[in-house]
Amino acid sequence: MKNGLLVMLITIVFLYIGNTKVSLDQEEKRAEIDAPNEVVYQKEEWNNNSALIASYLLPEELYAMVNKSRVELQEEYGFQRCTAYLIFDWSIDSDKEWHYDSSWDCGEEIKAPLYSIVNKNVINEAEVFWLTYRQQWDCFLECIQHHGKQKETTFDYKKHTLYIRSKYVVRLTSPEKKAEWISSEWTSAVKIGKDYSVKLGDAEKETIEVSNAVVEMGKTGVDPFLTFECHNSKELCEELLKVRALCKEDYRLEAQIRYNGGDWEEAHVVNGTSPYLYSKRMVQLPEGYVTDPKGVQLRVRYHYDGNDERGVGESVTLWSEPITVGENCWWKENEAETAIMKEQSERHYSICLSILLVLLTVIMLVLVLVKPKNENKEKENIEEKKNGSNSMYRDEKKRKTICRKKSGKRKD
Numbered sequence: 001m002k003n004g005l006l007v008m009l010i011t012i013v014f015l016y017i018g019n020t021k022v023s024l025d026q027e028e029k030r031a032e033i034d035a036p037n038e039v040v041y042q043k044e045e046w047n048n049n050s051a052l053i054a055s056y057l058l059p060e061e062l063y064a065m066v067n068k069s070r071v072e073l074q075e076e077y078g079f080q081r082c083t084a085y086l087i088f089d090w091s092i093d094s095d096k097e098w099h100y101d102s103s104w105d106c107g108e109e110i111k112a113p114l115y116s117i118v119n120k121n122v123i124n125e126a127e128v129f130w131l132t133y134r135q136q137w138d139c140f141l142e143c144i145q146h147h148g149k150q151k152e153t154t155f156d157y158k159k160h161t162l163y164i165r166s167k168y169v170v171r172l173t174s175p176e177k178k179a180e181w182i183s184s185e186w187t188s189a190v191k192i193g194k195d196y197s198v199k200l201g202d203a204e205k206e207t208i209e210v211s212n213a214v215v216e217m218g219k220t221g222v223d224p225f226l227t228f229e230c231h232n233s234k235e236l237c238e239e240l241l242k243v244r245a246l247c248k249e250d251y252r253l254e255a256q257i258r259y260n261g262g263d264w265e266e267a268h269v270v271n272g273t274s275p276y277l278y279s280k281r282m283v284q285l286p287e288g289y290v291t292d293p294k295g296v297q298l299r300v301r302y303h304y305d306g307n308d309e310r311g312v313g314e315s316v317t318l319w320s321e322p323i324t325v326g327e328n329c330w331w332k333e334n335e336a337e338t339a340i341m342k343e344q345s346e347r348h349y350s351i352c353l354s355i356l357l358v359l360l361t362v363i364m365l366v367l368v369l370v371k372p373k374n375e376n377k378e379k380e381n382i383e384e385k386k387n388g389s390n391s392m393y394r395d396e397k398k399r400k401t402i403c404r405k406k407s408g409k410r411k412d
Contacts (some may be wrong), residue, residue, distance in 0.1 A: 034059040035185040036086065036166050038237045040245040041128070042198055048152035050144075052128040052192070054166065055245040056086065057237055058118065060278050062168060067120050079172035079180065084118035085110055088128050091163040092143060095189045098165075099139075105169040105181050113139055118168070122276040123244060128164065131155065161193040198246050200312065203239040203302070207318040208232060213298055213325050215285065224285040225270075226257070226298060228323070232275070236317070240275050240302070247310045251275045251302035255283050256319075260295040267298075275302050296325045 036056050044051040058066075062084060065073075070080045087110070089100045104112040113136070116126030129136045131153035137144060143160040144153050155162065168184040209231040217224055230253070232240070240251055253272035256264040270282040283298065299319045306314040 033062060033168055033170065033182055033184045036168060036187050037234065038241050039166055039187060039190070040198060040238070040241045041164065041190055041192060041196075042245040043157075043192065043196065045154070046130060047132065048147065048150075048154070049130060049132040050153065050155040051130040052155075052162075052164070053245070054086070054088070054116075054126040054128050055241050056124055056126065056166075057241060057276060058122055058124060059168075062118070062170075063120075063122055063278060065170070066118060073172075074174075077172060078174075079177065080174045082170055082172050084168060084170045085112070085115050086118055086124075086126050086166055087112040087169055088114040088126075088164055088166050089186070090114070090139065090165075091189070092140070093161055095163045095191075105171075105183060108179055110169070110171070122278060123241075123250075123274070125244075157192070157194040157196075161191060163189045163191055165189045198242050200242050200246075200315075201235070201239050203236065203304075203315045203317055205318065206233065206236040206239065208236070208300055208302065208320045210298065210300055210320045210323045212280075213296075213323050215296060215325055226267075226283045226285055226296060226325070227280045228283070228298060228300075229280055230275075230277070230300065236302075239315075243304055243312065243315070247307040247312055249304070249307060251304045251315070251317075253281065253300060254303050255281075255298060255300045257283065257285065258297050261297075264299070269300075297322045298325075299323070 037059065039054050039056040042053045042055070044053055065077075065082060066084050068076070068082075073082055074080050085105075087104060089098050091097045091099070099113075104110070114128055116124075116128075118124060129139070131137065131140075131144060137153065140155060140162075143156050143162070145156050146153055165186045165188065167186045170182045172180045172182065211229050211231065213226060213228040215224060215226050244250055250273070253269050253275055255267045255269045255272070257267045258264045267283045267285070270284065271277065271279075272281070281300075285296070299322045301319050302317045304312075304315045306312055
């Protein structure tokens with residue numbers, strides 16, 4: 001019995017250690033949400049009602065999170081569903097009188113007066129407010145004006161200045177668990193007054209960083225293509241977002257390639273219609289390029305044709321530094337491979353730990369179930385021996401009695 005209790009104690013300890021490691025890993029991941037880095041606000045007027053629109057770029061970690069399946073969420077965060085929000089806080093005529101209350105992002109549902117659900121795209125737009133909704137009037141009672149029979153409502157930017165800030169909140173849920181909320185930090189306050197407007201910078205001075213260029217073969221074996229990754233600086237992201245906020249349009253990605261130091265040639269980027277992607281880009285290559293892929297060079301840039309209606313002219317960034325396949329790109333790929341290997345190693349550790357716990361549990365059950373049977377058999381054997389001894393004693397006593405009787409008859 002003592003051995004069974006010992007095995008049970010060891011199993012409980014292992015289970016506690018394993019669950020603690022998983023729980024700590026999940027809590028660490030749940031704590032990693034970056035604040036909105038790039039948010040551009042644009043004043044609008046729809047149907048004679050004031051509106052404020054926010055264009056923002058989703059951080060890569062949050063983008064990956066909202067695009068995970070239920071199984072992946074359960075494995076990495078301990079919950080089956082997640083809903084991400086961008087909530088807005090406001091202050092009137094100063095950056096001191098904020099309205100945020102902790103009840104906005106707790107409980108079973110979002111309660112923030114001004115918020116937008118984050119969709120699964122890299123680039124998003126959020127309606128901060130549109131004053132056609134009467135429930136939003138209460139947020140700005142001292143700052144709004146009503147006009148006409150239809151009660152068109154506008155924000156009085158001539159007399160008041162709006163300060164706005166934002167942050168991400170994520171609600172994690174599972175059927176058997178209480179909802180859990182994760183929150184990022186607030187952004188810096190943005191001042192929006194009568195003279196506020198989105199002012200474009202000089203994107204023509206910015207450039208893209210390119211890495212991880214790899215020549216691969218298509219499914220048919222005769223369609224070579226070049227995959228690569230683009231990385232935008234914070235300044236470049238802000239310029240890209242400003243065009244989206246002003247014109248509701250995007251820059252496109254253009255690429256050129258050359259072989260063994262020859263002339264640069266235009267190359268079609270398969271997924272070049274948006275500058276906002278965290279996945280790999282792809283450029284189709286002529287068949288002759290695969291004879292020696294290490295001679296392939298690539299450079300890229302962003303190009304916007306302009307929008308006359310919005311008063312935005314054509315804009316083209318600088319060409320990126322040429323990247324040569326097999327030279328200044330492989331180290332990036334090796335870093336990626338190292339990260340993958342580390343992740344696989346952690347998965348193998350978790351699997352081995354789970355198997356060990358299962359084996360210990362089975363051994364414990366076997367010991368607990370088998371030992372009582374052995375003890376019962378031993379008791380039965382002892383009882384049988386006792387019964388056998390008593391039986392022999394009775395037989396012997398009976399035999400002696402019979403012998404005495406016979407001996408008495410002979411004397412007679």
